[in-house]
Amino acid sequence: MKTKSFSDMQCSIARTLEHVGSWWSLLIIRDAMMGARRFKHFQASLGIAKNTLTSRLNELVDGEILEKVPAADGYKHEEYRLTERGRDLAPVIIALSQWGDKWVAHPDGPSTIITDKSTGEHLPRVWPRRETGEQMRLADLGMARAASNEKNKRRPRDDNM
């Protein structure tokens, strides 16, 4: 995995990456969202080493992104299924996918296309919006440090930052 843990950081991004920031995690989640449920599915799709896949799957189960459930078709094996927490990562997956489509697309075009099933239309860009649905400009986004911040031993000297 990694050497330094993000889990003690207060930042939600860091805390999220602690769960899904390993090299393969997000690709595994993507596959799960596309219907992969069994070890062999992930393995075939990703070309990942089996021991690494085992580790990543276990991490995701530990993090309650995936859960192991009995096979849906009555066989004895277990399957990996997204939890609600896992499904709730959809915006992350989609945002990554759309950014890639836009900026670093494969010469042959993207391998996966995200649509609105009910219309067959291409999904619009996932983007910050107001309650009204109106898309926001980045300039209107504020990212402010929350009030309490006892961790900061060093007084923020506002040194031209």
Place this chain on the structure above:
Amino acid sequence: MKTKSFSDMQCSIARTLEHVGSWWSLLIIRDAMMGARRFKHFQASLGIAKNTLTSRLNELVDGEILEKVPAADGYKHEEYRLTERGRDLAPVIIALSQWGDKWVAHPDGPSTIITDKSTGEHLPRVWPRRETGEQMRLADLGMARAASNEKNKRRPRDDNM
């Protein structure tokens, strides 16, 4: 970085992760979005080893997520600034942050709050929507493989996947 490269994969998520999937990359981008511009800012904020920070910054510059520009205040040093590509990662950053706020928040609450500057309101969840702005249910999202897929030597046997 890693051993196996994602860059030859056709999947846009993999290709995106090739740019921003390293352990610290997304946290560096987050800091850049919050105004960090100098080596020391990132270092102080992240507690990252300097050589690692150097590597990550160079990767991000190579990937055109950040660019080095002369200091705005007339000093000789250079600063790191988000490119358009980099700023366009905002939905990824926000989605990660919101997921973390919801599912794995720090006991003291999140350290950063994302707002709509023009109203001071809390930013609604970044989520897939129709052109109309209407929020979608995940069940209405289709993730389909695009047509051409010459890579697949193994005929998809549709083996209960």
Place this chain on the structure above:
DNA sequence: TTATTTAGTTTCATATCAAAACCATAGGTT
């Protein structure tokens, strides 16, 4: 029953990462 998948585990070589020490230059101080 026997053969083949599947879902791992173990071992080992290699690649990547972080920590600490070191260094050159820029800017500040006297």
Place this chain on the structure above:
DNA sequence: AACCTATGGTTTTGATATGAAACTAAATAA
């Protein structure tokens, strides 16, 4: 000018994660 400290690195070294291959036990298929 002379000195001192902060900045932005690089180098070295040790720890950790990864991938490939071989192995195994259980589940499934023939």
